[in-house]
Amino acid sequence: MLTANEPSLHAAQLGFARKSYLPRVLGLAVGSPLVLTVFHHTGAPLAEWIGLLLYCFVWPHLAWAWARRAGNPFRAEQRNLLVDQFAGGFWIALIGFNALPSALTITLLCMSSLTAGGMQLLGRGLAWQAAGLVLGLLLGGFRWLPESTMANILSCLPLLLTHPLLVAHTAHQAITKLRNKRAELEHQTRHDGLSGLYNRSHWEAQVRNEFARYRRAGLPATLVLTDIDHFKRINDDHGHEAGDDAIRRFAGLLRECLRTTDIAGRYGGEEFGMLLPQTRAKEARVLIERLRARLHETPLLDDTLVTASFGVAELSPDLDSHEAWMRLADQMLYRAKHQGRDRVAGLDFGEPPAATTPPLPPARQFGSARENGFALTALLSGLDSMRQPMALLDASDRLVLTNDAFRELHQLPPTVSTYAGLIRHCHSKQVGPRIGDAELDTWLRLTERKRHSHPNHVFDVYMVDGRRFRVTESTCAGWILMVLTQLNEEVPTAAALPYLPRQRVSPAPLSQAG
Known part of the structure; x- marks a missing residue:
């Protein structure tokens, strides 16, 4: 009884039995003269003739029906092959061990078992063949007729000619299927399933x-x-x-x-x-x-x-x-x-037309640095000598350069290398900008989302010590220059504006600039 999840597995296993059905039908039909010629020569009783005809022309269809109705068609077909081995030993005993038909029968049956199940099935098949041989000797008595007549030899020719062709055809199908499967697997390992392009x-x-x-x-x-x-x-x-x-x-x-x-x-x-x-x-x-x-x-x-x-x-x-x-x-x-x-x-394509991309506000343009791409030499000129706290960040959120005023304002330790790390350090040490009481990760995520469309902007920030700074962030194709200017006006003690984080951008390593 098959469950809802088993039909596909049953169909795959049934393929082996289906491929064995036609070779069994043709093989037994073409191979029946091997035994019939010996029966004719020895005058075998009618029961042996009827038994042989039933085996050669009825058994293949029963074997197929048995495998088709089995829960595991693959194992059922392997049992069918063992039955073939048993029958082969049985008929060898009844034809008196006639040399050529017996040798051909043993060889072809062993080839089928070895192909279907390897050495393990071959060993079991030989055991079943021996059991069939014993039963044949018990029912028909010991007969010794090793010499093959011309009729016996001629009766073997059809099987000798057709069986290698059938085996070659089956092997060709298996190799072709294996080659196609290999090509399919190679395609899957190289290609993306959704787009069909290379992965x-x-x-x-x-x-x-x-x-x-x-x-x-x-x-x-x-x-x-x-x-x-x-x-x-x-x-x-x-x-x-x-x-x-x-x-x-x-x-x-x-x-x-x-x-x-x-x-x-x-x-x-x-x-x-x-x-x-x-x-x-x-x-x-x-x-x-x-x-x-x-x-x-x-x-x-x-x-x-x-x-x-x-x-x-x-x-x-x-x-x-x-x-x-x-x-x-x-x-x-x-x-x-x-x-x-x-x-x-x-790099050398220049800026897009003004009609499609509005320019940055004049107060925050980089002039020649922007027009020439990543002219970091001009962009960073005088960074350490300026009195305002300044920092340069790359597109992967790293603090690439900071001047002394910036490091002093934030009490920046050498271990902090990213902007997010800077904010976490200030929040934990209660230095630098006031961040407020919100949960830090949530605050970073929400404020970043709010500023998603404003990579160049100016905002004010209040420090823990009460000073107020105006922060100017300017983005140049991935690089972010941050300049803080202190304002002289008095700051109300209740003021606590959040220190807004930057817009995250795609990687732009320092080695790629210019």
Whole structure:
């Protein structure tokens, strides 16, 4: 009796019995003359003729029905093979151990058992064959007719000719199925199930290989990371099924727009990667702009425009690893996000048109530093010599540089290396800014969410010692410069404004600047 969870397993096990059914029908039909010619020569009784005909022409169908109705068809078919072994020994005894038919019967039965169950089933089969031989000797008496007549020899030829062909055909099917299964498993290990593109591990391996090729031959290559804009909103507003459909359609657009030499992969979630061998950044920009335009022409969701942002990074001698190359592409992707999304960003692409991305307020622009990308030399000029507390943070929340005034104001120990660590240190030691009585992790998360759309801003903060500072945070494509200016006005003792945290951004290591 099968349970609701077992039909698929039963069907898989039944496949073995199904594949054995036709060979058993043909094998016994073609092999019956081996015994019939000996019976004719020895004048065997009618009961032995009837028994042989029933075994050769009825037993295959009974065996198939038995396996089909069994709870475990695979084990049932193995029992059927043991019955075949038993019957083989029985008929060998009745034909008087006629040499050629007996040898052929033993060989073919042992081959079937070995194929179906290995040495274990072969050993059991030989035991059953011996039991059948004993029963044949008990019922028919001992007969010794080892010499094979010409009729006996000719009766063996059909089985000798057809059985190897049948075995070869079965082996070919098994090898083909195994090869297809292996190819399927290889495809699954290399490809993402949802998008059909390369998965992250295999795609990164291609990036690593391309970087090694660049080191050997100096061939140009460009890496592109892309992210579907506001993907969480798609899942929230339209459901996860619509999000999955958007990913599949986006992957289809990649396959349509990219060249045969380009390699696309799903990097994770709604983020994708494209490796463009022998391609300069400017050439890649043309291709990616064409892809971006297709997103406007062919929406990923019906009646809903879904855009994407693209970060482009060309290989250059100052990139010392494929990881650095990928970080640079990720940094450019953040730049595209920061500039307003739905655009392509690269180191030398310049700023987007003013009509699509409003400029930063004049008071917080970096001038030449912003126009020239990451001109950190100008950005950090005079940092330690300035009297105002100042700090530079990278996109991974690390305190890259701080001046003496900043460290003194926050009583910053050497062990603190991140912005979140700074706030936790101030909260526990009751130094630096007043944070309030809210639960710290909740406060950090909520205030960060409020400031998500304001990476460049000015706000006031009250210190524990009563002083008031004006904090100016300016973001330059991932780098954050924080400057604190003390205000001279008196501070009410009841004032306790929270020290607002920064907007988190994508990684932009210091080694990648400039």
